[in-house]
Amino acid sequence: MNTQIADQHRDFDAIVENFENQFRQGNISVVAGFYSDNAMLLPAGSDFIEGREAIEAYWQEAVDIGVKSIKIDLMELEQHGDSAIEVSRYTMLDAEEAVVDHGNAWKMHRDICTSNSTY
Secondary structure, three states: OOHHHHHHHHHHHHHHHHHHHHHHOOOHHHHHOOEEEEEEEEEOOOOOEEOHHHHHHHHHHHHHOOOOEEEEEEEEEEEEOOEEEEEEEEEEEOOOOOEEEEEEOOOEEEEEEEEOOOO
């Protein structure tokens, strides 16, 4: 891995760690701040969630139904100027660290979650 790519991964890892920590601490307004003003969240089984305020409400609802932490594992990172595309796996955990949901997931502009759970 070249130095520039390693730096990008290190920067992204720090952002993800901060996101995970803020979520675990219940700072959902801070979590929403990771998204751009006109971001879209595209969760499985839902219509698009548009805008930082609506995304904050989405994450607050997740907390309200028992999600206490999120683990994000980077699979791919591709930078294009001041934008990046990342592909990650996510795991949502409850207070007892039991898996609530898991699937594939800089300022997030388009964030899509595709659930691996069957309903």
